[in-house]
Amino acid sequence: MAKGDVKLLGTWASPFALRVKIALKLKSVDYEYLEENLRGGKSELLLKSNPVHKKIPVLLHGDRPVCESLVIVQYIDEVWTYGPSILPSDPYDRAIARFWAAYVEDKVWLSMRAFMTANDEDARVEAVAKFKEVSVLLEDAFVKSSKGKPFFGGDEIGYVDIAFGAFAGWFKVIEKALNVELFDEATTPNLLAWVVAFLAHPAIEDIIPSTDKLLEFATNVVLPSIKAVAPASQ
């Protein structure tokens, strides 16, 4: 069910655009997806809709633009009020959810970039250690928020699941390409299980790009563009 014309400007590999796709899927919102070709030059529509940052994703709801992925997810939750809530209903739980989403925003993407720019074994080991510092805190947050259920949001995918889970495809790429484990039984057993549950969720498995497709993209596009990595030794 749509409430008026909805469009999403995004790129297929972007975890930030994926957050919005997940939210729209959870709310069963019909929308038109417009793929931006960022390397070909940003579209007029993107530049007009997000003149401040000129970045995707941008949600256009009846021609009114909403920018910044987490702001868009909250907007979707507040407009399409039927269907499961993405944010918790209690103000305190909501503050905690927003806190951890902001933490993910601050720390996770940077950690992942550290992997992509690691050009030797030492740098890779350091990137793993730094990611671990972040994931251990999120493990603890998961235990408190989930209260024994499969997601940060409890029985259903919630705000932090979306914020963090949107990177799950890229976690798999890093694990495959660099032969590392980002989550493990010893330090992050709950997150290890959560990644599997998240990727298997009906709203997610349809729309998350495959690891192979992302890996190809990373190898051919992302890595050359950030002048990274010597080939791993056999």
Next chain:
Amino acid sequence: MTKGDVKLLGSWASPYVLRAKFALKLKSVDYEFLEENPGGVKSELLLNSNPVHKRVPVLLHCGKPISESLLIVQYIDEVWTDCPSILSSDPYDRAIDQFWAAYVDEKVYPSMRATLTAEGEEARAEVLTKFKEGLVLLESAFVKCSKGKRFFGGDQIGYVDIALGAFNGWFKVIEKAFNVKLFDEATTPNLLLWVDTFLAHPAINDIMPTTEKLLAFATSIAFPFPAIKAAAAARIS
């Protein structure tokens, strides 16, 4: 009106702490303010309440901690609902509020910090130019959000007013210390007016530290703003 015991951990000069204070004042919430000593040793309470970031402000509501200034403001708005709203009631306007508040944190604070720490006239002039470009964007945001009224929030102080306005004391410090104008009739006429309107608001006026006090703080030994000390020294000599 309290709904249970409220404490705020903060430091008097921090614009982030001011955001929380403004929100509590606007909602007439009684609370206990616990001053953390800036640059000093962090209290047990702070380290226990905000173990992730170990920084102020932290709101403690019935002992439960909420960290991050903008999250605290949103929480206050959502709990104390029998007073004027801080965030807009319409979801689209609320998204715009969130966008500009995030912009303030992403762009305004780093620009401000860069201005305060730039070494030498030339470096400072360059940073100031960038800073003012950001303020021009906020001018245009103000025109759209205020719809001809006095605040970003319209007739009442709103979320973006609090997010940006908390820095007004420090904006005055920059203007005084370096003899510059951050806002002007030519490029930011509405914000020029807004700064004074904001600072004169009864909920703000009582709480905002004076420029003199902030300037003294900035030039004190405890604080790493050598450029301000140099500028202050140059004025005295």
